[in-house]
Amino acid sequence: MEESMVLRMKRLRPGAEPPQRQTAGSAGFDLKACMEEPVTLKPGDRSTFCTGWAVEIPEGCVGLVFCRSGLGAKHGVSLPNCVGVIDSDYRGELQVPLVNLSREPYTVAPGERIAQLVVAPVCLPVVEEVEELTQTARGEGGFGSTGK
Template identity: 45%
Template sequence: MLQEVRIKKLNEKAMIPTYGSEFAAGADLYACIEKTAVIQPGETVLIQTGLAMEIPVGYAGFIYARSGLASKKGLAPANKVGVVDADYRGEIMVALHNHGISAQEVEHGERIAQMVIAPFLTAQFIETEELQDTVRGEGGFGSTGTK
């Protein structure tokens, strides 16, 4: 299913997100930076994409790590999953964190993360005195409790 998402280039050198294969869920986001970014071990650096988006109402852009970048360079979004809301019109940036033990470089045009556009539900939270019982109940916080 295709969902139209309007994109504005904030920098003429910005690259439109691309999908790596026909059935890829995430579209690759590209660095749009003037000079090579060096990310030291344990450091987080905001990497610009040069893009702003108009994500449709009822959807959000979820920014995930690229498996290759994470496994080869130890670079992944600092917040694990970034969320771009439908009403945000600023530049999409990725806070890349270096989880490795050596400095890593990010070049202009390098794929830095992937974005999945997905629908979501807005919850109406209702306070109550009782919750419905389940087989699991309160057991297994942090795991399902199975062995």
């Protein structure tokens, strides 16, 4: 990847806090909830949270939105779709769906870090239909076929 790659961002809502990497080694930019009042997710509830930002993912890359590990491990709050995909041609607001998988209510506060955005290169191969695929030692072995 180029050192000079730029992630262009447009503020869409007043008070929206910019996504940031928390340390020099952080792979992702923390996304924060942009809202006026706290929102409580009861067990099993889902809600979508605005971030107040639109981004321009560099061409040849994809934006991947992941759950923050602390929310998932400590509170049982996760993304219902596991990983969000932000295509390089999308220009709308970044929004984060959250689901409360725990047995306790969880309140999302304005400005709270709710997810992380990782920008990664994407491979775009040409699709070719074939009669046979190259043979491998694993072959068609599926779930659990490589060991315990």
